[in-house]
Amino acid sequence: MNGWQLVSDSQFGVARLAGENTIEEENTGQNPHMKFMKLGSRPDTFYSIEAVRSLSSDVSSDLIIQVKRSRYMLHKFPLLSKCLRLQRICSESPETLQRQIIQLPDFPGGIEAFELCAKFCYGITITLSAYNIVEVRCAAEYLQMTEDVEKGNLVYKVEVFFNSCILHGWKDTIVTLQSTKAFPLWSEDLGIRSRCIESIAYKISTHPSKVSLSHSHSRRVQDDISCNGAEIQGHRPTIKGWWAEDITELSIDLYWRTMIAIKSGGKIPSNLIGHALQVYASRWLPTILAKVKKANREAAASSSDSDSATEVTSKHRLLLKSIVSLLPSEKGAASCSFLLKLLKAANILNASSSSKMELARRIALQLEEARVSDLLIPCSSHSSDTLYDVDMVQTILEQFMSQGQSPPTSPPRSKLGIEMIRRSRSAEIGNIEFQEARRSSSASHSSKLKVARTVDGYLQEIAKDKNLHLSKFIAIAETIPSFSRQDHDDLYRAIDIYLKAHPALNKSERKKLCRILDCKKLSVEACMHAAQNEKLPLRVVVQVLFFEQARAAATGGKVAELHSNIKALLASHNIVPSKPTGPLSTTTSNIPADDQWSMSGIRSPKSRISILKSKTARDKDLDEIEDLLSSRLSVLFLPDPEECSISCCSSIEVATKRIKFCLF
Numbered sequence: 001m002n003g004w005q006l007v008s009d010s011q012f013g014v015a016r017l018a019g020e021n022t023i024e025e026e027n028t029g030q031n032p033h034m035k036f037m038k039l040g041s042r043p044d045t046f047y048s049i050e051a052v053r054s055l056s057s058d059v060s061s062d063l064i065i066q067v068k069r070s071r072y073m074l075h076k077f078p079l080l081s082k083c084l085r086l087q088r089i090c091s092e093s094p095e096t097l098q099r100q101i102i103q104l105p106d107f108p109g110g111i112e113a114f115e116l117c118a119k120f121c122y123g124i125t126i127t128l129s130a131y132n133i134v135e136v137r138c139a140a141e142y143l144q145m146t147e148d149v150e151k152g153n154l155v156y157k158v159e160v161f162f163n164s165c166i167l168h169g170w171k172d173t174i175v176t177l178q179s180t181k182a183f184p185l186w187s188e189d190l191g192i193r194s195r196c197i198e199s200i201a202y203k204i205s206t207h208p209s210k211v212s213l214s215h216s217h218s219r220r221v222q223d224d225i226s227c228n229g230a231e232i233q234g235h236r237p238t239i240k241g242w243w244a245e246d247i248t249e250l251s252i253d254l255y256w257r258t259m260i261a262i263k264s265g266g267k268i269p270s271n272l273i274g275h276a277l278q279v280y281a282s283r284w285l286p287t288i289l290a291k292v293k294k295a296n297r298e299a300a301a302s303s304s305d306s307d308s309a310t311e312v313t314s315k316h317r318l319l320l321k322s323i324v325s326l327l328p329s330e331k332g333a334a335s336c337s338f339l340l341k342l343l344k345a346a347n348i349l350n351a352s353s354s355s356k357m358e359l360a361r362r363i364a365l366q367l368e369e370a371r372v373s374d375l376l377i378p379c380s381s382h383s384s385d386t387l388y389d390v391d392m393v394q395t396i397l398e399q400f401m402s403q404g405q406s407p408p409t410s411p412p413r414s415k416l417g418i419e420m421i422r423r424s425r426s427a428e429i430g431n432i433e434f435q436e437a438r439r440s441s442s443a444s445h446s447s448k449l450k451v452a453r454t455v456d457g458y459l460q461e462i463a464k465d466k467n468l469h470l471s472k473f474i475a476i477a478e479t480i481p482s483f484s485r486q487d488h489d490d491l492y493r494a495i496d497i498y499l500k501a502h503p504a505l506n507k508s509e510r511k512k513l514c515r516i517l518d519c520k521k522l523s524v525e526a527c528m529h530a531a532q533n534e535k536l537p538l539r540v541v542v543q544v545l546f547f548e549q550a551r552a553a554a555t556g557g558k559v560a561e562l563h564s565n566i567k568a569l570l571a572s573h574n575i576v577p578s579k580p581t582g583p584l585s586t587t588t589s590n591i592p593a594d595d596q597w598s599m600s601g602i603r604s605p606k607s608r609i610s611i612l613k614s615k616t617a618r619d620k621d622l623d624e625i626e627d628l629l630s631s632r633l634s635v636l637f638l639p640d641p642e643e644c645s646i647s648c649c650s651s652i653e654v655a656t657k658r659i660k661f662c663l664f
Contacts, residue, residue: 044119052070053115061073063099063100076100108139112132113138116132130166130173140154163195167199174200193257197261200258248284259326273333274328281323281342316349317350324342336369348378363396367447386465390468390476449486456490487522491516496529510536514537519547
């Protein structure tokens, strides 16, 4: 190694350093290619006796320096010649024949940093690297080891090494920035943090082939570069996101500032910003959530630990809030699955409502990407006994439905004509706009179809929760409009699961639950199951049978004839099997056409009252039909249900048995 040029000094053997420094590369298995610099050439002659550190020398010490709990027996000449602060302290102290004592209680970096500075003064070899350069720089600034005292002093040499080597290396810069956590105020005043952050942001905006990489991604990036330096097309995303994993080593405050600098540069696409945030969250959030759960368990076991649990939660709540604030505003910059994971973490950490609502808004914009498992957000509220946070999912769905999307229908002609007149001067341009409007409408409808399937799957999962209230289940189901469900098979499965998990539901509650079901949208298999489902209200079973007959007739199939006694019983209550009732849906009325609220009826108060009376009487008649069928069917048509087999019954008996088995 080419060292510094040595100029011998007095009897102390101090090596005065001159000339240009030689910087070497540390090539170890743990930190390959990181830079380090050696200063001085004398061997280390410091030794310890109990808590006292001394230097082997023929000259007795005349200076005692107290740093924290350690005491150093040193000499004035080498130290005072380079440390302006020690000069001033000694000059202000009275002259004594004994050793002069200097107290340095607030010394930055502690005894390690002070000893490096002291060894530099004696010419003893010291090694500077990214791991200790911050503490040495702060200690040198504290001792005022500047050019005003001596040329080529420690502050100057550290700054040269920092600017020419540390900031040029990738790993070196990250390690240095992370080490500033121990000296936040000093690092800010000396500009170490800001320079490291600017260097990292600049490197990220530069092609990785031009960056001095020194971490795990360096080999992968080099593998992704062809022999002539050109990018391999298939590996381009890996090259562009090479920096995301490395900067996860930073603490959240430093990471936040670094990401702000990266975003402000405007050269990194939003999807790469979102990817980097996902990598960082994957690194720290699982650990945080485990710590929070552990702290909560300890707090529950002992009231004395409640303060520590609160501290852990508030500390990590800040991390989550910082990640949310860094999310790019562009849709799709972060995946919907990642956003929902953040929302789950927000629930566990009891984050602010503003953070939750911001996440809910972002999730709603790309809800069609969500899976059922993503929507299963654990409920962290102690006031709720439910397993999942259904209210938050409902909020997301409401925001999704309020985005102004519309079903795939053509716009009204009058509005279309106005748009053509206002925005175009020819029918050709107007036709193009019309086609674009249809394509946009179809895309929004497609996303609603995807969300509807996901919500029905979600309903099947939350239906298993015995503590889930009926109103919340219905509210989630009704958030999806009827046109978004192409079929109701999945919805029927969710209803069936809910009925099995809640056997205590009364008759009116079961009717209310089944009103969200449209029997016309059930497949043949679902109809077969529903007709034999004894948990369903009778009116649902009757509708299922009617629609099944109508479907068979429309396809030219053989229609099973209902028993004459059943026909007579239904006819006595003005129910005609050939004219099935409307779907059991909250969006479609079951009232006959002559009972609908027409415009004339709305204008006439008497007609409104008569319609209400008619509807009330009709509902009462339907209840009577159920009771009547319940009391007569088993007597008229069926033997003991346990002795019957559906496979051996005729088509009429099958229909009768389906009705019988659905009675309460």
